[in-house]
Amino acid sequence: GENVEQHPSTLSVQEGDSAVIKCTYSDSASNYFPWYKQELGKRPQLIIDIRSNVGEKKDQRIAVTLNKTAKHFSLHITETQPEDSAVYFCAASDSGYSTLTFGKGTMLLVSP
Amino acid sequence: DVKVTQSSRYLVKRTGEKVFLECVQDMDHENMFWYRQDPGLGLRLIYFSYDVKMKEKGDIPEGYSVSREKKERFSLILESASTNQTSMYLCASSPLQGGTEAFFGQGTRLTVV
Numbered sequence: 001g002e003n004v005e006q007h008p009s010t011l012s013v014q015e016g017d018s019a020v021i022k023c024t025y026s027d028s029a030s031n032y033f034p035w036y037k038q039e040l041g042k043r044p045q046l047i048i049d050i051r052s053n054v055g056e057k058k059d060q061r062i063a064v065t066l067n068k069t070a071k072h073f074s075l076h077i078t079e080t081q082p083e084d085s086a087v088y089f090c091a092a093s094d095s096g097y098s099t100l101t102f103g104k105g106t107m108l109l110v111s112p
Numbered sequence: 113d114v115k116v117t118q119s120s121r122y123l124v125k126r127t128g129e130k131v132f133l134e135c136v137q138d139m140d141h142e143n144m145f146w147y148r149q150d151p152g153l154g155l156r157l158i159y160f161s162y163d164v165k166m167k168e169k170g171d172i173p174e175g176y177s178v179s180r181e182k183k184e185r186f187s188l189i190l191e192s193a194s195t196n197q198t199s200m201y202l203c204a205s206s207p208l209q210g211g212t213e214a215f216f217g218q219g220t221r222l223t224v225v
Contacts, residue, residue: 032211
């Protein structure tokens with residue numbers, strides 16, 4: 001089955017800095033790569049996703065890049081703010097039953 | 113707004129008890145999932161269902177079973193709760209077609225004593 005590795009497990013940045021979280025996946029059939037943000041005590045919520053026919057996608061301060069050849073994808077957050085502090089999960093899925101395989105998460109802490 | 117609702121936010125059960133965790137979604141989604149979330153281990157798939165009365169094992173099905181009698185409802189059953197099943201349990205739903213967003217419930221924090 002699919003295996004998703006995520007790094008780093010924790011990331012501390014100063015407000016205004018950029019943050020990058022990286023993930024690798026093992027199954028070449030995977031074609032959908034979402035990123036979820038989970039604030040403390042809340043449910044995971046989708047913040048951005050990318051499909052295998054696209055190399056990069058941006059939404060305001062967040063962007064995701066995908067390298068299918070190398071089987072890795074990354075989340076980029078620019079101009080970080082304290083409200084970006086949360087746990088971020090990457091995931092991968094094929095087009096079958098839409099089951100998502102998640103990475104182990106990255107705790108991002110943005111200090112004012 | 114998509115709503116995925118789990119019946120309990122917190123549960124405390126005794127070892128050996130049979131435990132039911134209930135999940136209801138209101139978006140007519142075909143797929144429903146149960147994940148377990150533990151610190152440092154991320155979200156791990158226990159079981160999923162893509163149709164009424166259908167179920168498929170995920171990555172960690174041992175000690176669990178599921179029931180889906182109606183499209184909107186997906187139940188997770190711990191036949192005989194054990195302390196190593198103390199965890200946060202998250203239900204999710206999504207449309208049948210692949211490559212779509214999964215919507216999560218608020219989670220049930222289960223403690224087995």
